[in-house]
Amino acid sequence: xxxxxxxxxxxxxxxxxxxxxxxxxxxxxxxxxxxxxxxxxxxxxxxxxxxxxxxxxxxxxxxxxxxxxxxxxxxxxxxxxxxxxxxxxxxxxxxxxxxxxxxxxxxxxxxxxxxxxxxxxxxxxxxxxxxxxxxxxxxxxxxxxxxxxxxxxxxxxxxxxxxxxxxxxxxxxxxxxxxxxxxxxxxxxxxxxxxxxxxxxxxxxxxxxxxxxxxxxxxxxxxxxxxxxxxxxxxxxxxxxxxxxxxxxxxxxxxxxxxxxxxxxxxxxxxxxxxxxxxxxxxxxxxxxxxxxxxxxxxxxxxxxxxxxxxxxxxxxxxxxxxxxxxxxxxxxxxxxxxxxxxxxxxxxxxxxxxxxxxxxxxxxxxxxxxxxxxxxxxxxxxxxxxxxxxxxxxxxxxxxxxxxxxxxxxxxxxxxxxxxxxxxxxxxxxxxxxxxxxxxxxxxxxxxxxxxxxxxxxxxxxxxxxxxxxxxxxxxxxxxxxxxxxxxxxxxxxxxxxxxxxxxxxxxxxxxxxxxxxxxxxxxxxxx
Amino acid sequence: xxxxxxxxxxxxxxxxxxxxxxxxxxxxxxxxxxxxxxxxxxxxxxxxxxxxxxxxxxxxxxxxxxxxxxxxxxxxxxxxxxxxxxxxxxxxxxxxxxxxxxxxxxxxxxxxxxxxxxxxxxxxxxxxxxxxxxxxxxxxxxxxxxxxxxxxxxxxxxxxxxxxxxxxxxxxxxxxxxxxxxxxxxxxxxxxxxxxxxxxxxxxxxxxxxxxxxxxxxxxxxxxxxxxxxxxxxxxxxxxxxxxxxxxxxxxxxxxxxxxxxxxxxxxxxxxxxxxxxxxxxxxxxxxxxxxxxxxxxxxxxxxxxxxxxxxxxxxxxxxxxxxxxxxxxxxxxxxxxxxxxxxxxxxxxxxxxxx
Numbered sequence: 001x002x003x004x005x006x007x008x009x010x011x012x013x014x015x016x017x018x019x020x021x022x023x024x025x026x027x028x029x030x031x032x033x034x035x036x037x038x039x040x041x042x043x044x045x046x047x048x049x050x051x052x053x054x055x056x057x058x059x060x061x062x063x064x065x066x067x068x069x070x071x072x073x074x075x076x077x078x079x080x081x082x083x084x085x086x087x088x089x090x091x092x093x094x095x096x097x098x099x100x101x102x103x104x105x106x107x108x109x110x111x112x113x114x115x116x117x118x119x120x121x122x123x124x125x126x127x128x129x130x131x132x133x134x135x136x137x138x139x140x141x142x143x144x145x146x147x148x149x150x151x152x153x154x155x156x157x158x159x160x161x162x163x164x165x166x167x168x169x170x171x172x173x174x175x176x177x178x179x180x181x182x183x184x185x186x187x188x189x190x191x192x193x194x195x196x197x198x199x200x201x202x203x204x205x206x207x208x209x210x211x212x213x214x215x216x217x218x219x220x221x222x223x224x225x226x227x228x229x230x231x232x233x234x235x236x237x238x239x240x241x242x243x244x245x246x247x248x249x250x251x252x253x254x255x256x257x258x259x260x261x262x263x264x265x266x267x268x269x270x271x272x273x274x275x276x277x278x279x280x281x282x283x284x285x286x287x288x289x290x291x292x293x294x295x296x297x298x299x300x301x302x303x304x305x306x307x308x309x310x311x312x313x314x315x316x317x318x319x320x321x322x323x324x325x326x327x328x329x330x331x332x333x334x335x336x337x338x339x340x341x342x343x344x345x346x347x348x349x350x351x352x353x354x355x356x357x358x359x360x361x362x363x364x365x366x367x368x369x370x371x372x373x374x375x376x377x378x379x380x381x382x383x384x385x386x387x388x389x390x391x392x393x394x395x396x397x398x399x400x401x402x403x404x405x406x407x408x409x410x411x412x413x414x415x416x417x418x419x420x421x422x423x424x425x426x427x428x429x430x431x432x433x434x435x436x437x438x439x440x441x442x443x444x445x446x447x448x449x450x451x452x453x454x455x456x457x458x459x460x461x462x463x464x465x466x467x468x469x470x471x472x473x474x475x476x477x478x479x480x481x482x483x484x485x486x487x488x489x490x491x492x493x494x495x496x497x498x499x500x501x502x503x504x505x506x507x508x509x510x511x512x513x514x515x516x517x518x519x520x521x522x523x524x525x526x527x528x529x
Numbered sequence: 530x531x532x533x534x535x536x537x538x539x540x541x542x543x544x545x546x547x548x549x550x551x552x553x554x555x556x557x558x559x560x561x562x563x564x565x566x567x568x569x570x571x572x573x574x575x576x577x578x579x580x581x582x583x584x585x586x587x588x589x590x591x592x593x594x595x596x597x598x599x600x601x602x603x604x605x606x607x608x609x610x611x612x613x614x615x616x617x618x619x620x621x622x623x624x625x626x627x628x629x630x631x632x633x634x635x636x637x638x639x640x641x642x643x644x645x646x647x648x649x650x651x652x653x654x655x656x657x658x659x660x661x662x663x664x665x666x667x668x669x670x671x672x673x674x675x676x677x678x679x680x681x682x683x684x685x686x687x688x689x690x691x692x693x694x695x696x697x698x699x700x701x702x703x704x705x706x707x708x709x710x711x712x713x714x715x716x717x718x719x720x721x722x723x724x725x726x727x728x729x730x731x732x733x734x735x736x737x738x739x740x741x742x743x744x745x746x747x748x749x750x751x752x753x754x755x756x757x758x759x760x761x762x763x764x765x766x767x768x769x770x771x772x773x774x775x776x777x778x779x780x781x782x783x784x785x786x787x788x789x790x791x792x793x794x795x796x797x798x799x800x801x802x803x804x805x806x807x808x809x810x811x812x813x814x815x816x817x818x819x820x821x822x823x824x825x826x827x828x829x830x831x832x833x834x835x836x837x838x839x840x841x842x843x844x845x846x847x848x849x850x851x852x853x854x855x856x857x858x859x860x861x862x863x864x865x866x867x868x869x870x871x872x873x874x875x876x877x878x879x880x881x882x883x884x885x
Binding site: 318320339340341344345350352357358359360361362363364368372373375376379384385386428432 | 738742743744747748750751753754755757758759760761762763764765817820821822
């Protein structure tokens with residue numbers, strides 16, 4: 001644990017702190033999300049908050065805007081203690097948030113969205129004209145021309161963001177929190193947004209900007225606060241820092257130490273996929289005729305961005321999508337027509353990207369989650385009842401093997417930290433005695449230490465002769481871990497590289513290819529091979 | 530098992546205030562039952578005599594058996610509103626089989642199945658109705674609420690159609706047809722306990738083992754907790770859901786048989802609104818309507834709380850209206866306590882962490 005006292009204080013002589021938290025602690029069952037956090041927001045500045053997934057950024061923001069209650073501590077706004085119990089409370093104090101997934105109703109107009117739950121009424125009846133007028137004024141103030149009666153669902157994502165900002169301004173926001181505002185924007189839209197943010201700043205509005213796009217942070221931020229494992233580890237003026245500094249503070253060690261790569265023997269072909277295709281509703285493909293093979297003891301990395309069809313391809317492979325076509329062999333076995341259950345029995349296993357949505361049954365205990373996919377193994381000799389001794393043996397062995405930190409396997413699985421939850425999902429997969437392991441973003445949302453452990457587990461498995469297939473959108477991760485790399489873009493595999501020939505530039509080039517013309521695509525693919 | 534005991538004693542060795550609070554909250558259904566029984570025993574001296582307890586258990590058995598089927602459904606994050614109607618339909622099927630037999634005009638014969646066959650045929654009909662529920666829900670993706678609401682009407686309609694809305698009375702069979710003995714199901718005792726109580730115990734025991742020790746039971750919990758995760762783990766979700774509704778249908782048919790046999794008559798309105806009492810027993814027993822959390826034992830105790838409360842209030846001479854109000858308060862109160870417990874667990878988790 002990092003003591004918060006080690007943070008060197010940064011002071012702005014020209015400006016004060018508008019809002020700060022004092023020793024804020026937030027405990028969820030099983031985890032401490034925030035540990036004695038003293039967070040300062042400087043008035044009229046663009047305050048950047050960074051941290052890895054799971055570092056506690058969202059929790060801290062939810063507390064500031066009243067969506068979550070802190071367990072202990074104080075929140076002080078302009079010298080006064082405040083208790084923000086709800087988002088309404090927060091907006092009364094002049095604090096507004098724009099969430100990553102914009103909280104707008106697509107079925108309603110811009111004006112209706114802006115005044116949702118604060119409708120302008122005249123004698124109890126909504127004054128539509130007045131709302132339209134006010135909304136028009138707000139949007140104009142943001143230097144945009146959109147008709148306020150347009151349905152939000154019909155707007156582009158960038159324009160929707162304008163609406164969200166207008167909504168915040170209509171509540172007289174003094175502090176505007178923006179949670180990953182650029183994650184859905186293209187470069188041009190990001191430029192527009194930044195101009196907007198500067199304008200808001202020039203009008204004296206304090207911005208809290210959460211992002212993990214480091215280049216953006218360096219461009220727009222005034223001061224930066226780094227969260228790690230629920231504690232603030234650094235606070236500095238942005239002009240004094242660079243990208244290395246941020247990364248080092250975020251992950252708490254040099255990047256290189258994170259990965260382990262052992263040499264392991266690569267054997268014969270274990271898993272072969274031909275022409276996996278998943279048509280998109282409304283034309284085109286989610287997965288476009290993907291073919292590849294995987295060898296024994298090999299770690300095959302699939303690099304691509306979110307929405308490139310990587311997760312969908314895994315779902316096709318495990319048999320969870322009935323519309324998928326293509327051929328799949330595991331060893332000599334043609335498993336293309338198998339159900340999910342039969343594919344698992346044949347030796348294929350998926351560790352899904354969203355462990356809480358697809359990987360775990362949150363109402364069940366750690367032990368029950370672990371053995372869920374392999375229950376048949378723990379039956380008595382009549383094949384009828386589960387034998388609790390056999391279950392226990394398997395569970396304890398897995399806990400030891402993957403060094404899962406759990407006090408009692410009977411505890412609910414939600415009581416574990418993200419990294420340990422991920423290991424439970426991996427354990428569940430391994431208990432089915434697979435030959436091929438498919439890991440979809442296995443390090444998403446887990447802390448650095450756990451990441452390192454997951455990588456070690458992957459290495460061990462490859463060494464033991466498993467075929468490991470893993471998807472990641474982190475370049476460094478893919479380059480460090482893979483024996484071979486496939487690049488996937490817009491549903492198509494656009495490049496294949498050996499460990500030796502791969503580098504960042506080549507992978508990104510291949511990624512860009514997918515966004516180009518189709519025929520160009522094919523040519524380049526040949527070239528790459 | 531023995532290891533479980535060992536950990537329990539280990540826990541007992543350092544009991545804290547928190548543990549006791551938790552224990553009270555966890556065992557609150559049982560506690561409620563004890564309180565209800567104590568209060569009635571004090572207010573009405575005859576309440577605790579054996580005869581009265583057996584009569585009460587007989588009443589409870591009906592809702593406990595329905596509750597067992599309903600527990601499976603609710604654990605899987607579903608709901609079965611057709612329970613009461615299937616009770617009525619089953620009663621009418623059984624009554625009709627005994628009084629009218631199976632008529633095959635084209636052969637000019639009437640087959641009178643014996644009492645055992647009647648029971649088996651009726652149970653099969655119940656299972657079939659459940660299977661239809663399950664198939665409509667899984668294959669045609671109809672929400673369980675709607676699918677079983679439809680079945681509520683359909684089964685009740687068939688129950689009425691069976692004898693044009695009339696009752697099958699005096700369903701004892703005739704010696705010359707060899708179909709006597711159906712009335713024994715509702716009237717006979719074994720070791721001093723009515724058959725219906727034994728049936729409840731057997732159903733409860735089997736269901737307990739199915740939920741705790743069979744892969745099927747684990748699958749029900751898993752798909753109630755997270756259907757996608759269960760499917761990706763290789764659980765055949767559609768099949769499991771269908772079986773769950775078949776179990777509920779089987780339990781409903783069993784109850785239809787018991788009631789018809791106890792009354793020696795089958796009335797088409799038998800079991801009207803029983804589904805609500807069954808759901809109440811399940812919820813009172815601590816099973817979450819969201820699915821994935823709960824137990825058979827809780828449901829049976831929940832059924833006892835409701836049953837003892839109803840009978841006790843009758844014995845004390847409360848009006849039926851007042852009875853309803855009290856029952857309503859108890860049911861909602863139970864869920865309120867459920868929510869409090871969730872909040873407390875979070876707080877306790879915090880206190881534990883601070884201790885570390």
